[in-house]
Amino acid sequence: MRLQENKIHTGDCEIVLKDYPDDFFDLIVTSPPYADSRKNTYGGIPPNEYVEWFLKKSEQFLRVLKPTGTFILNIKEKVEKGERHTYVLELILALRQQGWLWTEEFIWHKKNCHPGKWPNRFRDAWERCLQFNKNRQFNMYQESVMVPMGQWAATRLKKLGKNDVVRFDSQVGSGFGKNIANWVGRDKAYPSNVLHLATETGNRNHSAAFPNALPEWFIKLFTLEGDWVLDPFVGSGTTCIVAQELGRNSVGIDVLPEYTDMAAEQLQPDEALLFDGKGTYETRRKK
Amino acid sequence: MRLQENKIHTGDCEIVLKDYPDDFFDLIVTSPPYADSRKNTYGGIPPNEYVEWFLKKSEQFLRVLKPTGTFILNIKEKVEKGERHTYVLELILALRQQGWLWTEEFIWHKKNCHPGKWPNRFRDAWERCLQFNKNRQFNMYQESVMVPMGQWAATRLKKLGKNDVVRFDSQVGSGFGKNIANWVGRDKAYPSNVLHLATETGNRNHSAAFPNALPEWFIKLFTLEGDWVLDPFVGSGTTCIVAQELGRNSVGIDVLPEYTDMAAEQLQPDEALLFDGKGTYETRRKK
DNA sequence: AGCTCTTATGAATCATTGA
DNA sequence: GTCAATGATTCATAAGAGC
Numbered sequence: 001m002r003l004q005e006n007k008i009h010t011g012d013c014e015i016v017l018k019d020y021p022d023d024f025f026d027l028i029v030t031s032p033p034y035a036d037s038r039k040n041t042y043g044g045i046p047p048n049e050y051v052e053w054f055l056k057k058s059e060q061f062l063r064v065l066k067p068t069g070t071f072i073l074n075i076k077e078k079v080e081k082g083e084r085h086t087y088v089l090e091l092i093l094a095l096r097q098q099g100w101l102w103t104e105e106f107i108w109h110k111k112n113c114h115p116g117k118w119p120n121r122f123r124d125a126w127e128r129c130l131q132f133n134k135n136r137q138f139n140m141y142q143e144s145v146m147v148p149m150g151q152w153a154a155t156r157l158k159k160l161g162k163n164d165v166v167r168f169d170s171q172v173g174s175g176f177g178k179n180i181a182n183w184v185g186r187d188k189a190y191p192s193n194v195l196h197l198a199t200e201t202g203n204r205n206h207s208a209a210f211p212n213a214l215p216e217w218f219i220k221l222f223t224l225e226g227d228w229v230l231d232p233f234v235g236s237g238t239t240c241i242v243a244q245e246l247g248r249n250s251v252g253i254d255v256l257p258e259y260t261d262m263a264a265e266q267l268q269p270d271e272a273l274l275f276d277g278k279g280t281y282e283t284r285r286k287k
Numbered sequence: 288m289r290l291q292e293n294k295i296h297t298g299d300c301e302i303v304l305k306d307y308p309d310d311f312f313d314l315i316v317t318s319p320p321y322a323d324s325r326k327n328t329y330g331g332i333p334p335n336e337y338v339e340w341f342l343k344k345s346e347q348f349l350r351v352l353k354p355t356g357t358f359i360l361n362i363k364e365k366v367e368k369g370e371r372h373t374y375v376l377e378l379i380l381a382l383r384q385q386g387w388l389w390t391e392e393f394i395w396h397k398k399n400c401h402p403g404k405w406p407n408r409f410r411d412a413w414e415r416c417l418q419f420n421k422n423r424q425f426n427m428y429q430e431s432v433m434v435p436m437g438q439w440a441a442t443r444l445k446k447l448g449k450n451d452v453v454r455f456d457s458q459v460g461s462g463f464g465k466n467i468a469n470w471v472g473r474d475k476a477y478p479s480n481v482l483h484l485a486t487e488t489g490n491r492n493h494s495a496a497f498p499n500a501l502p503e504w505f506i507k508l509f510t511l512e513g514d515w516v517l518d519p520f521v522g523s524g525t526t527c528i529v530a531q532e533l534g535r536n537s538v539g540i541d542v543l544p545e546y547t548d549m550a551a552e553q554l555q556p557d558e559a560l561l562f563d564g565k566g567t568y569e570t571r572r573k574k
Numbered sequence: 575a576g577c578t579c580t581t582a583t584g585a586a587t588c589a590t591t592g593a
Numbered sequence: 594g595t596c597a598a599t600g601a602t603t604c605a606t607a608a609g610a611g612c
Binding site for chain 1: 368369370371373376377379380383388389390391392394396406407408409410411413423424425427429477478479480481
């Protein structure tokens with residue numbers, strides 16, 4: 001029997017995290033508000049103030065992350081006056097100065113990116129998932145994200161109509177349709193540092209929800225059951241919900257009560273209680 | 288009848304390009320030697336000297352590129368001591384200081400790399416294709432790289448019935464669907480900024496050979512027939528060969544005679560001659 | 575259950591209009 | 594003149610409806 005905890009705090013993560021001890025979390029995975037976006041929530045941080053704004057938060061992240069832990073940052077720079085802004089590049093350099101190791105950059109390929117047509121630009125179909133660590137040695141459980149090929153083929157291929165196969169081919173150009181027979185026999189699919197996921201449409205009221213599959217992949221890859229996961233910009237709670245489903249403990253923080261209320265509601269309420277007077281929710285579950 | 292020229296120079300592009308006038312090329316597309324690689328060729332530029340080394344070349348690129356031209360830089364930072372090196376990020380920032388606009392970053396997703404096994408890392412399945420321009424206004428021919436849309440259009444547009452008219456009207460509010468003609472027969476969509484190309488297996492002796500499809504895509508996108516394409520690190524000549532096949536004039540430069548000899552041989556030798564005494568090949572073809 | 579078809583909608587970007 | 598708000602453009606996906 002294990003006690004599983006999933007907490008949601010309302011507040012600025014920079015402040016809230018001060019109540020957490022050093023070396024506490026196994027994984028931090030988050031999608032912070034991008035520069036100039038989510039103005040109603042975070043005030044729309046201007047691009048040229050973004051690095052400074054972020055470093056104060058990440059200083060806490062660095063403190064509360066275990067030496068063997070990992071920090072995954074999902075972010076993408078915007079276009080301004082026809083040019084890609086450089087604040088993300090500068091952020092990477094600044095985080096290294098702060099003591100982080102820039103271990104890897106995963107690409108999230110957004111298969112269903114926003115449509116649009118412009119005279120000198122195509123649709124933006126990818127985002128960065130930057131991996132930072134405190135040490136060269138960190139925990140990574142690669143086997144957990146290897147997809148069993150047989151099962152995948154059985155469940156997934158069945159759902160795919162002919163159209164889907166043709167479509168998939170034309171987009172990814174994988175020759176997938178032609179080679180189905182080859183795939184069925186295989187045991188495992190080896191992942192790379194490119195993730196092909198669709199953004200989730202509909203449901204949430206959160207303006208910037210990433211799909212469940214994104215935190216799920218990183219939680220599986222970098223944590224075990226019972227480990228602690230933090231999302232300091234949790235929004236509508238995707239990370240915590242996924243963490244709970246996967247049997248991980250989690251802490252989610254966001255400044256906007258509308259989000260944290262929503263997140264708290266979605267967590268399995270085996271025991272859901274207002275943890276303190278400041279809008280902190282906690283959920284305990286016996287497994 | 289048009290005279291098509293495809294030249295290969297042996298030498299350092301920084302020097303060779305001084306013989307070319309300002310505002311000459313429509314496109315520069317290249318895959319430079321990465322830091323610490325191709326040691327026998329370029330001496331294996333150390334990562335921390337890479338930016339400085341590159342800026343002297345790109346100064347020439349900036350000069351010889353037309354104001355409406357584009358510079359595509361295919362590059363990926365290496366891993367050093369478990370960490371991604373930052374010289375590519377620093378190069379982007381430095382190129383902006385030099386006067387370039389960082390217009391876009393395309394992702395080349397390498398579909399077919401083989402599973403690798405590292406304890407802390409998955410196989411690297413993507414590279415950056417950085418787009419730089421001299422001005423916000425540049426030539427771009429988007430239609431030339433459109434991709435098949437998939438079954439959606441084929442089934443959907445054949446039927447083009449009342450629903451479509453209603454939908455069109457309700458969205459645009461324009462009364463009759465006067466622009467439905469635009470949709471009829473449309474089976475192609477504009478691509479995104481993620482390119483799915485397989486790496487080419489085998490053949491070339493060039494250590495950093497990119498697949499034909501990569502320069503081909505950018506040549507189609509940014510040039511017309513008769514335009515001038517430059518690859519200042521041409522290696523075994525991929526860029527020039529593709530350019531010739533597409534009816535573009537091209538100039539390829541590399542320091543290593545083994546490469547430039549190979550490249551010159553592969554160019555269609557309607558007229559291939561040693562252009563001057565310094566190892567410059569020129570190929571002319573009447574179309 | 576399996577398919578096909580329909581519908582809504584996204585961390586988008588740019589040009590234009592309005593304050 | 595600068596900045597903010599609005600409209601037009603456009604396509605992959607999931608969910609839902611219908612057969």
